[in-house]
Amino acid sequence: MDCLNSIAPTDEELISFALDDEALPAEANNHLQQCETCQKRLARYKQTNTYLLSHLYRSQCPSGQELSLYCADLVPDEERIRIANHVLDCPLCANEVAETRAFLRTLDIEQPVPSFSLRALLHPIFATRVPCKECPQNSTSPPGLYLPTVTSHAHSHSCVPR
Numbered sequence: 001m002d003c004l005n006s007i008a009p010t011d012e013e014l015i016s017f018a019l020d021d022e023a024l025p026a027e028a029n030n031h032l033q034q035c036e037t038c039q040k041r042l043a044r045y046k047q048t049n050t051y052l053l054s055h056l057y058r059s060q061c062p063s064g065q066e067l068s069l070y071c072a073d074l075v076p077d078e079e080r081i082r083i084a085n086h087v088l089d090c091p092l093c094a095n096e097v098a099e100t101r102a103f104l105r106t107l108d109i110e111q112p113v114p115s116f117s118l119r120a121l122l123h124p125i126f127a128t129r130v131p132c133k134e135c136p137q138n139s140t141s142p143p144g145l146y147l148p149t150v151t152s153h154a155h156s157h158s159c160v161p162r
């Protein structure tokens with residue numbers, strides 16, 4: 001698959017364009033827009049690029065879970081620096097980090113941080129199972145169910161406190 005046009009980008013030019021996003025000479029670029037053969041050449045190099053990336057880079061990449069924790073700032077400092085350095089070099093992980101961060105941002109929008117807490121989320125469950133000091137009719141529940149973390153929960157269930 002070779003283009004015989006004299007202004008066609010050379011293999012080297014196409015490779016650096018495909019792999020490094022290096023700009024083509026204007027003339028070659030114009031030619032590329034119009035030449036199916038050169039577009040195919042470029043596509044082939046890009047494919048090779050993706051293949052190389054997924055096989056070379058991936059062997060040193062942190063796991064998906066590590067990356068997620070990294071995005072959520074849940075890894076120890078040492079680990080964070082290691083992953084940050086890797087992400088600088090690895091387009092695949094950089095991409096994954098960008099996607100994960102974007103995803104985390106959408107979560108933030110749906111569940112605004114100030115009002116979001118695990119406790120608030122779990123409260124309705126505890127409220128029905130945990131004896132409430134303010135509700136005499138609940139005080140017969142086994143004491144073992146009592147969880148100290150909910151001592152001051154809002155009195156949102158239907159019983160009337162005395």
Ligand SMILES: [Zn+2]
Binds near residue numbers: 004005009031036
């Ligand atoms: Zn061409």
Ligand SMILES: [Zn+2]
Binds near residue numbers: 058061
């Ligand atoms: Zn990587």
